[in-house]
Amino acid sequence: MLAVFKREMRSYFTTATGYIFLAVSLALLGAMFGVTTFLQATSEAGTYFLFMLAILVIILPILTMKTFSEERRTKTDQLLLTAPVPVTKMVLGKYLAAFAMFMIVVLLSMLNYIPLSAYAVEDAYGSTSSPNFVMILGSTFAIILVGMCFIAIGMFISSLTENQFAAIVITLGVLAALLCISIFNSFISSSAVRAILDWFSVYSRFYNFTYGLFDFGALIYYISVAGVFVFLTIRVFIARRFR
Amino acid sequence: MVEIKNLVKKYGSKYALDDISFTINSGEIVGFLGPNGAGKTTTMNIVTGYLASTSGTVVIDGKDILDDPIEAKKLIGYLPEQPPLYVDMTVWEYLGFVFDLKSCDLNKEKHLEEICMITKIFGVKNRLIRNLSKGYKQRVGIAQALIGNPPIIIFDEPTVGLDPKQIIEVRNLIRNLGKTHTVILSTHILSEVQSVCNRIIVINSGKIVADEKTENLTKAISENSRYRVKISGPQREVASALRNVPGVVMVESLNERDADAFVYIVEGAPNIDIRKKLFRVLASRDWPILGLEAVGADLEDIFIKLTDKTGKKGE
Structure with missing residues (x-):
């Protein structure tokens, strides 16, 4: 598993993918952070995290697009699948590598929070508010959970196709749809449909964290979704052998 | 060493392999011969655990490839038709990765050096695989199969696309490996099995049409x-x-x-x-x-005779 993980990490940095991912992510996040906090003259970062969700939809497919589709195209999957390594370990190695790349971005983007503390803002009533770091760290944690799910979904889609381009487009579409369900859910009148759609909703579970509340149910939800898609990816490889 | 029993592989309703059985003993160099589409690669892929069979069993030194895949795969080194190379790595990095992947219990540096010597790629070990010639890529592919010293080595069409000099080198390499390993080699080139193998299994349309020692087969047909x-x-x-x-x-x-x-x-x-x-x-x-x-009949004759016979039987 470590071998696969190391090779993946190496490959992110010897091809353009890793750099594109880091550059695009940090640029988008940095710009968005500036716009939502400094330019608004506020240390309230709630809006930033909502935008960050949307940014994840754009950047994570870059990370996951080639996890498996590239291997199939170049037939290197034959090496991995005929080596004495369980499929589970191979998939986990790849998953963890993509997750590590994502964590690099999250950790680097946390540098954004530092100037915020020097940015205590006087409100209209003359009282100063210092940034709510419990809320900020809670939201960051929630972002990491959502990232876990998105990476698992992206990796699963990549395992279904040989075409990187298809992988990135489909992943983008699926992740965007997941986000849209959350946003447009409130417009649906039927409560039954709303309840079902709500189950898929990434956003509604995210909400508690932005208030600094620790939502244990949401934690379980996110970990389960990530787990299900990692499991499905493993199944794709096992099932493909029987085709 | 390798026991294959009643192997059947169906793609949809089409039979790629139709009830294939054979046993390969330790130390043999077996040529798996057949025209394109006969089922050679499918067989190799099943034996190495890349594909699963529709029915039938593959047992490697007592270990079933489906029930005990990890142990069975440890015994096999596989060079697929297209060498599974990560072209963005250097030869040395790539072999190091394969070493780690197979979690070999050997001195890494020494083992990899040994393998580079055997396959004569020591001189290019620091070059990117992307920039190597086809002959070298093939040898890196062979090196990859040798890592971990598996007793069985399987080559799928190892000389396709090489120039005549490279073909001779690769064949010599395989012949030498045959002294210390059990080798299975698939090819559609008849002279290749004749020059390298001591046993030939001929396959056509998913069925075995002959399984003989090389010289017996030549004799039997002429x-x-x-x-x-x-x-x-x-x-x-x-x-x-x-x-x-x-x-x-x-x-x-x-x-x-x-x-x-x-x-x-x-x-x-x-x-x-x-x-x-x-x-x-x-x-x-x-x-x-x-x-x-x-004048012994060469394998071309044998092949035409054998495949004709089965073709007629099938009609």
């Missing part, structure tokens, strides 16, 4: 004894005299000429040695024999 004879004397008369020798079933005059000598292909009936009779007849006419050599 039921008639054929000779290439160079005789000094008038071509037409010599040919008609040869036809009249009892036991001779076919005489063919070739357009080869050496002063007043001509070359003929003479074929005797099965199990009759016509050489002595030829000598006596020709001596009595004072037509000296300048050369006489047996």
Whole structure:
């Protein structure tokens, strides 16, 4: 598993993918952070995290697009699948590598929070508010959970196709749809449909964290979704052998 | 070493492999021969655990590839048709990765050096695989299969796309490996199995049509004894005299000429040695024999005969 993980990490940095991912992510996040906090003259970062969700939809497919589709195209999957390594370990190695790349971005983007503390803002009533770091760290944690799910979904889609381009487009579409369900859910009148759609909703579970509340149910939800898609990816490889 | 029993592989409703069984013993170099689409690669992929069979079993040294895949795969080194190379790595990095992947219990540095020596890629070990020639890529692919010293090595069409010099090198390499490993080699090139393998399994349309020692197979097919004879004397008369020798079933005059000598292909009936009779007849006419050599049927003939036979059976 470590071998696969190391090779993946190496490959992110010897091809353009890793750099594109880091550059695009940090640029988008940095710009968005500036716009939502400094330019608004506020240390309230709630809006930033909502935008960050949307940014994840754009950047994570870059990370996951080639996890498996590239291997199939170049037939290197034959090496991995005929080596004495369980499929589970191979998939986990790849998953963890993509997750590590994502964590690099999250950790680097946390540098954004530092100037915020020097940015205590006087409100209209003359009282100063210092940034709510419990809320900020809670939201960051929630972002990491959502990232876990998105990476698992992206990796699963990549395992279904040989075409990187298809992988990135489909992943983008699926992740965007997941986000849209959350946003447009409130417009649906039927409560039954709303309840079902709500189950898929990434956003509604995210909400508690932005208030600094620790939502244990949401934690379980996110970990389960990530787990299900990692499991499905493993199944794709096992099932493909029987085709 | 490798036991394959009643292997069937269906793609949809089409049979890629139709009830294949054979056993390969330790130390054999087995050539798996068949035209394109015969099921060679499918068989290799099943034996190495890349694909699962529809039914039937593959047992590697007592370990079933489906029930105990990790242990079974440890015994096999596999070079697929297209070498599974990560072209963005150097040769050394790549081999290091494969070493880690197979979690070998050996001294890494020393083992990899050894393998680079055997496959003669030590000189390019720091180059990106992307920039290597096809011959070198193939050798890196072979090196990859050798990592961890698996007792069984499987090559799927190892010489396709190489130039003649590279082909000879790769064949020599395989022959040498055969001294210490059990080797299975698939190919559609007949001379390749003839020069490298000591046993040949011929497969066509998913079925085994022959499984013999290389020389037995050659013998079995050339039921008639054929000779290439160079005789000094008038071509037409010599040919008609040869036809009249009892036991001779076919005489063919070739357009080869050496002063007043001509070359003929003479074929005797099965199990009759016509050489002595030829000598006596020709001596009595004072037509000296300048050369006489047996012509074994080559594998091309064998192959056409075998596949024709099964083709007719199928109809």
